[in-house]
Amino acid sequence: MQQILPIILIFVVMFVFMILPQQRRMKKEKEFENALKVGDKIVTKSGIHGKIAELAETTIVIETMAGKLKMERSAISMEMSAKLNAPETK
Template sequence: MEGIGSFLPILAMFAVVYFFMIAPQMKRAKQEKKFVNELKKGDKVITKSGMHGRIAELNDKDSSCVIETMSGKIKFDRSAISMEMSKKLNTDTATTTK
């Protein structure tokens, strides 16, 4: 009985780490993967480096996309697109056009 009591704090610590660190990170990774898979031609996006543009082409073979900016077209990896900033950009433009 004493053996179980000594492992209880370690188990509780592992549960806290899992629910506050590991589970939210897995949820976020799942959301980002869904966002990347739902990108389509014509979407307005912002890259993680701050480049604004519109998706001109999507390439499933190497998981890249071509983003058209005011100064030309640039090829990026889809993982370089910021989910938070792109969603914010699209919700802001949707509310201002109404």
């Protein structure tokens, strides 16, 4: 029993500090993707700024200064879009 206890403890610590936070983050990102609507200002993970013009099941069309781009919903950065839409504080 004393030999197995440290191994079990390692797995519990890994689960608590690595797997649970990742699952929470994935859940938040999925909720963010589902809450998107036409007209929202977004930033993609590659840094492209735009406004949502059309929504589909897994894709979106965004309007940029260069024109319209079609991309996957998962390409939208939740953090950068939140910063873009957050009210500025001085």
